[in-house]
């Protein structure tokens with residue numbers, strides 16, 4: 194593994210990037226709200242990765258981007274680079290179906306074990322599953338062997354989270370650390386002197402387990418809110434988990450509605466934040482804890498390009514969120530061949546872009562922040 198210097202995701206994707214809100218950063222491309230009718234997405238809904246509607250929106254945006262990239266040359270084939278078989282595989286299948294484009298997806302997660310890439314069909318889409326990021330070079334050969342060329346009529350969709358940044362199995366733990374740190378900071382700021390680091394860590398680790406996903410919906414905003422309420426002493430962790438296991442506390446909505454019945458037990462300083470979050474939950478906002486997501490933006494960019502030039506590759510892998518050199522190198526090559534490169538991120542917009550105040554201080558969207566590129570190249 195080698196260090197390839199500092200760069201940004203913007204170097205190879207430009208502003209052809211969307212975060213979870215489906216508003217392309219390149220202002221020449223239409224935001225979700227302008228394409229709801231053509232793509233048949235009802236008002237108030239932001240489709241999630243893997244939904245058929247997500248595929249329709251992205252396919253539409255890709256076509257519009259292609260008109261800017263190479264006018265008059267419609268997309269004829271699709272490549273997808275990601276790290277998660279279910280969500281990336283399904284997103285690839287949905288985009289391909291919506292655009293009627295043939296293609297193949299490369300899905301990697303690095304492991305110590307040796308092993309050949311596996312080719313599987315999922316939702317009628319072909320996935321190339323690898324356990325090394327460096328296998329992207331062999332995958333390119335596989336793509337070409339399918340009779341699919343890489344040229345001005347090829348759209349290449351690249352996942353950002355744990356693919357382009359913080360490669361899964363290699364560097365993704367730093368992204369997780371940034372998120373936990375954001376939850377901790379948010380809860381600590383709100384609880385002040387009442388905050389207890391040890392009980393917070395126990396509660397977070399327990400609730401973050403997949404066993405409790407039906408309750409937390411695997412949603413970090415919900416988890417942060419539950420940790421806040423536990424920290425305020427409204428519930429006792431073991432008793433709450435017991436009720437979840439016994440099926441008496443089934444969903445987060447049930448939990449927050451119950452807290453709402455007991456707001457008199459909440460410290461006065463937390464009532465306002467509770468009201469705000471509860472209001473957004475009732476409106477269907479999937480990221481209702483805005484203070485947490487703003488902290489996540491800060492704890493994420495704090496881990497980008499944060500180490501000095503003398504840091505070793507091991508230190509970089511352990512502490513920085515890095516650009517995956519194998520993905521960068523391939524993307525630059527494909528871009529030079531005329532392909533359309535486009536980046537998708539599932540990170541909420543509030544956690545991906547600076548607010549006005551931070552923007553004035555020189556902060557940028559995550560894809561424009563500098564960090565080190567590391568990989569086997």
Ligand SMILES: [Mg+2]
Pocket residue numbers: 275276277352353354355356
């Ligand atoms: Mg990902």
